[in-house]
Amino acid sequence: MDKLSLLVIPGSVRQGSLNCTLARAAMRIAEAQGAATRLLDLRALELPLYDGDIEAKQGVPAGAVELIEAIMQADAVLVVTPEYNGFPTPLVINAFDWLSRAPAAASRPAGLQATANKPLGLLSASPGALGGLRAMNYLRQYFQMAFGMLAHPRQFALSRANEAFDAEGKLKDDKARQQVEAVVQSLLQLAGAVKTKA
Known part of the structure; x- marks a missing residue:
């Protein structure tokens, strides 16, 4: 089987983001397990806040198409996000709301077709206890129900993340690292199984 490809999407990309740090740690683990990885910066897609009037006048932005293509090229997607007031970040929700509006084109499927049956893993990090x-947990429901993604049941929330990383x-x-390894390994196993059946 060809090398599996993993698309890693942080839900926060601000300077010093703990979730970006966790995302990169997960990427190193995936690469050690033989996968090819790509980090996708949602902010770089320059997506406006979803607005039906914008869609009606200008269509779906190019950034949403870029997100679709990145998902299509990956065997699995790993979303690594903090929570804002107990909810996923607007950066993630807005990007996928735009993706859901993208119709099919000659060279690609519609956004919701691109995400259907795509293996998904979830990690989160926060300075808080949870x-x-x-x-x-909100994202699990969102991605499964609205986008038809195959969310692996294994997940991990890194508490006190502001104290969890060394200078590198x-x-x-070790226990936290093993938990992240387990999520990544389980996700890659699921992706391999899906790819074999395809």
């Missing part, structure tokens, strides 16, 4: 768990961005706690 580690972003509430947002991750590696997880200091």
Whole structure:
């Protein structure tokens, strides 16, 4: 089988983002397990806040198409997000709301066709005691019900994330690292099984 490809999407890309740090740690783990990885910066897609009037006048922005193409090229998607007031970040929700509006084109399927049956893994990080768990649980429902993605049941919320990494961005706690490894490994196994059946 060809090398599996993993698309990693942080839900926060601000400077010093703990979730970007966790995303990169997960990428190193995936690469050690033989996968090819890509980090997608949702902010770089320059998507406006979803507005039906914008869609009617200008169509779906190019950034949404870029997101669709990145998902199509990947065997699995790993979303790594904090929570804002107990909910997923607007950066994630807005990007996928735009994706859901994209119709099929000659060279690609519609947005919702691109996400259907795509293996999905979830991680979160927060300085708080719950580690972003509430947002991750909302996202599980969102991605499964609205986008038809295959969300793996194994997930991990990294609590006290502001104390969790060393100067190189590696997880200091062995148990936390093992949890992230388990999520990544399980996701890649699911992706491999889906790819074999395709």
